[in-house]
Amino acid sequence: MEGDADLSRVAALVGDPTRTRILLALGDGRALPAGVLANEAGVAPSTISQHLSNLVAGGLLRVEPYGRNRYFRLAGPAVAYALEALAQLAPAVPVRSLRDGTRAEALRRARSCYDHLAGRLGVALMAAFLKQGLIEGGDGLFHPEAALCDRLAVAGRDSGYRLTAKGASVFTGFGIDLAGPHARPVVRYCVDWTEQQHHLSGWLGAALLERLLAMDWLRRAQRGRVVHLTDDGRHGLQRAFGVELQVMSQ
Amino acid sequence: MEGDADLSRVAALVGDPTRTRILLALGDGRALPAGVLANEAGVAPSTISQHLSNLVAGGLLRVEPYGRNRYFRLAGPAVAYALEALAQLAPAVPVRSLRDGTRAEALRRARSCYDHLAGRLGVALMAAFLKQGLIEGGDGLFHPEAALCDRLAVAGRDSGYRLTAKGASVFTGFGIDLAGPHARPVVRYCVDWTEQQHHLSGWLGAALLERLLAMDWLRRAQRGRVVHLTDDGRHGLQRAFGVELQVMSQ
DNA sequence: GAGATGTTTCGGCCGCGGCCGAAGCGTTGC
DNA sequence: GCAACGCTTCGGCCGCGGCCGAAACATCTC
Numbered sequence: 001m002e003g004d005a006d007l008s009r010v011a012a013l014v015g016d017p018t019r020t021r022i023l024l025a026l027g028d029g030r031a032l033p034a035g036v037l038a039n040e041a042g043v044a045p046s047t048i049s050q051h052l053s054n055l056v057a058g059g060l061l062r063v064e065p066y067g068r069n070r071y072f073r074l075a076g077p078a079v080a081y082a083l084e085a086l087a088q089l090a091p092a093v094p095v096r097s098l099r100d101g102t103r104a105e106a107l108r109r110a111r112s113c114y115d116h117l118a119g120r121l122g123v124a125l126m127a128a129f130l131k132q133g134l135i136e137g138g139d140g141l142f143h144p145e146a147a148l149c150d151r152l153a154v155a156g157r158d159s160g161y162r163l164t165a166k167g168a169s170v171f172t173g174f175g176i177d178l179a180g181p182h183a184r185p186v187v188r189y190c191v192d193w194t195e196q197q198h199h200l201s202g203w204l205g206a207a208l209l210e211r212l213l214a215m216d217w218l219r220r221a222q223r224g225r226v227v228h229l230t231d232d233g234r235h236g237l238q239r240a241f242g243v244e245l246q247v248m249s250q
Numbered sequence: 251m252e253g254d255a256d257l258s259r260v261a262a263l264v265g266d267p268t269r270t271r272i273l274l275a276l277g278d279g280r281a282l283p284a285g286v287l288a289n290e291a292g293v294a295p296s297t298i299s300q301h302l303s304n305l306v307a308g309g310l311l312r313v314e315p316y317g318r319n320r321y322f323r324l325a326g327p328a329v330a331y332a333l334e335a336l337a338q339l340a341p342a343v344p345v346r347s348l349r350d351g352t353r354a355e356a357l358r359r360a361r362s363c364y365d366h367l368a369g370r371l372g373v374a375l376m377a378a379f380l381k382q383g384l385i386e387g388g389d390g391l392f393h394p395e396a397a398l399c400d401r402l403a404v405a406g407r408d409s410g411y412r413l414t415a416k417g418a419s420v421f422t423g424f425g426i427d428l429a430g431p432h433a434r435p436v437v438r439y440c441v442d443w444t445e446q447q448h449h450l451s452g453w454l455g456a457a458l459l460e461r462l463l464a465m466d467w468l469r470r471a472q473r474g475r476v477v478h479l480t481d482d483g484r485h486g487l488q489r490a491f492g493v494e495l496q497v498m499s500q
Numbered sequence: 501g502a503g504a505t506g507t508t509t510c511g512g513c514c515g516c517g518g519c520c521g522a523a524g525c526g527t528t529g530c
Numbered sequence: 531g532c533a534a535c536g537c538t539t540c541g542g543c544c545g546c547g548g549c550c551g552a553a554a555c556a557t558c559t560c
Contacts, residue, residue, distance in 0.1 A: 006340035007333070008270035014336075015262030016548075017255060024257070034507060044550055049508050051548090059339065068506050068557040078338050083257070085335040086264075088328050089309065090256035266518075284537060294520055299538050301518090318527040318536050 013058045014086065018043055019051050023060065023074070023083060029113075031064060031073040110218075111225040113190060116205030117212075121229060121245070123197045125208075126189070128243040134167030135187060135200070161187045163204065174240060175215075176207045263308045264336065268293055269301050273310065273324070273333055281314060281323040360468075361475040363440060366455030367462075371479065371495070373447045375458075376439070378493040384417030385437060385450070411437045413454065424490060425465075426457045 013019060021041040026032060032040075038048035052072055055061040060079050064071045074080055110121035117125060129135040163171075163178075163186055172178055178186070188202030200208065212218040217233030220226075229237075229245070237243040263269060271291040276282060282290075288298035302322055305311040310329050314321045324330055360371035367375060379385045413421075413436055418428055428436070438452030450458065462468040467483030470476075479487075479495070487493040 005267060005270075007274070007337050008265055008267045010265075010339045011261050011270065011336050012265030015258055015260075015265035017258045018548080020255075020258035020261065035505090038507095043548090045507065046509080046551075047549055053508085070507070078335070082332070082335040082339050085328070085332040086261050087257050089260045089332050268518080285535095288537095293518090295537065296521075296539080297519055303538080320537070 010058060010060070010082075013055060013060055014083070016051070018047070019055060022048070022051060022055065022072075023079070026061070026072065026074050027080060027083060029074065029080075031071040033069040033071055035069075037072065106221070106226045106228075110227045110229060112209060112220070112227055113192075113199075113201070113225070116190075116199070116201045116209050117218075117227070118190065118192050118199050121227075122199030123192050124243050124245060125237070125241065126197070126199045128237075128241045129167065129200065132166075132170075132242055133164055134170050134241075135161050136164050137161045161189055163187050170240075171204065171208075175211055176204070178204075260308060260310070260332075263305060263310055264333070266301070268297070269305060272298070272301060272305065272322075273329070276311070276322065276324050277330060277333060279324060279330075281321040283319040283321055285319075287322065356471070356476045356478075360477050360479060362459060362470070362477055363449070363451070363475070366440075366449070366451045366459050367468075367477070368440065368449050371477075372449030374493050374495060375487070375491065376447070376449045378487075378491045379417065379450065382416075382420075382492055383414055384420050384491075385411050386414050387411045411439055413437050420490075421454065421458075425461055426454070428454075 014023065018041050022037050025037060025040045034048055034052055035045060037052070038045045041048060041051075043051075052061065052063070056063050056072075060075055061072050062075045064073070108119055110117065110119045112118065113122070116122070126135075168178055182203045186203045187200070188205065189198040190201045192199045199205075209218070212233065213220065213227075215232075215236070217230055217236050218227045219230060221228060234245055237245065264273065268291050272287050275287060275290045284298055284302055285295065287302070288295045291298060291301075293301075302311065302313070306313050306322075310325055311322050312325045314323070358369055360367065360369045362368065363372070366372070376385075413428075422428055436453045437450070438455065439448040440451045449455075459468070462483065463470065463477075465482075465486070467480055467486050468477045469480060471478060484495055487495065
């Protein structure tokens with residue numbers, strides 16, 4: 001009979017308007033520094049700081065210090081699920097909650113993360129690249145900066161993954177020009193927030209997304225970070241990289 | 251940008267310890283009067299009344315007046331899902347949340363509702379009885395008292411379902427003695443809370459559960475309302491009533 | 501080092517909201 | 531009818547917690 005106390009404490013954390021704004025701002029898995037969140041929530045830095053420390057103490061947020069900034073993000077998919085479940089209960093417009101439900105699903109399916117692919121599609125591509133031997137490595141260690149996605153790419157360290165000779169040839173054949181120096185590491189990875197697995201980022205990740213959009217294998221949604229896989233794209237990715245995509249269309 | 255206000259309002263409703271106790275007390279779909287809830291939560295009647303009216307206004311609870319009592323229950327499965335999702339976030343013991351998860355699943359699968367069967371098993375049985383012509387009728391109208399399960403069986407009105415001649419014969423052959431007067435209607439139904447479909451209650455519902463336990467086709471869990479279907483039970487129910495039970499074992 | 505920027509800690513103000521007891525209203529039962 | 535019971539409404543008390551500004555702390559830049 002102590003579970004109720006925990007439950008209400010967690011719910012009370014979500015139940016403050018300012019904290020709700022914080023959680024929703026981080027709802028898609030981004031990591032944002034305290035100052036940005038203060039601005040977004042419309043409260044003083046001191047206030048946001050207290051809220052953030054409460055949310056971290058309550059296990060809803062994780063904090064990743066980086067330089068003089070501290071980046072906050074949702075502690076995991078379970079937090080987002082809880083937010084979705086609560087949003088279902090909000091009266092508001094039932095139509096909107098339905099549309100938002102499909103939008104959330106689309107976001108989980110395939111989205112852009114800064115400048116590269118994320119979601120189930122991003123994870124599936126990364127898995128295919130490894131299986132086909134286009135990329136190798138991955139030391140299994142936890143690289144904290146990877147969780148921040150490309151946001152901090154310039155400052156990042158070795159990702160643990162390397163492009164293979166076969167990979168260089170295949171990607172070149174795919175229309176991606178690998179020659180010349182690049183301002184940032186060619187191969188990096190992020191821990192995909194919804195899938196909890198790696199997806200490709202770095203220079204190659206960005207070039208790949210750009211190329212897929214140019215070929216019309218992917219299309220950006222009008223608003224937001226969702227991308228849609230076209231029929232050409234589904235067939236093409238399977239032929240080019242052996243990607244197995246179940247119900248990935250649309 | 252008004253969704254956050256709704257979300258935080260709902261979360262704030264859950265985020266009070268007393269209200270959490272109310273919600274958890276109703277967590278399995280029961281309907282309880284205000285006085286019982288006041289007792290359970292340990293607050294004065296006036297206090298519980300305010301909480302209950304807030305919860306109803308917030309769409310988390312439904313109220314069903316009956317006589318001089320007012321019965322409260324969760325507004326729907328979505329509320330229970332949200333509570334489960336929040337409970338997942340409660341730090342506590344991660345082991346416990348896993349066990350509770352399987353317990354919640356078992357509860358959804360098959361449970362006793364007062365003195366008869368509910369959950370997926372109860373709904374599947376009801377469907378089989380209708381399909382086999384053991385019971386007929388069901389006028390499709392909403393009978394509010396049905397939602398209260400057998401708690402109010404004595405005071406209930408006509409359920410809309412009738413036992414057929416074939417049904418009388420089959421149930422008699424199954425070892426249920428239908429002869430003689432019964433203190434309450436033989437056939438009644440409840441709106442199953444997790445499945446949102448009808449399951450059998452009334453005198454027959456109680457007699458059936460009793461018989462299934464006696465035959466060791468069902469076993470009660472040590473604690474709580476969960477019942478487990480034995481292997482004999484799964485095969486027996488399929489043979490006797492043509493019940494299709496997919497992954498119902500254990 | 502000095503200054504700029506980002507973040508946290510502290511102290512104090514203030515309002516929201518939970519709590520109770522008393523009184524009011526509706527239903528049931530004799 | 532009157533009494534008992536269940537629940538709600540009202541008024542008032544009180545404490546928790548969100549809010550801010552000021553100051554301290556940490557980190558990067560020059």
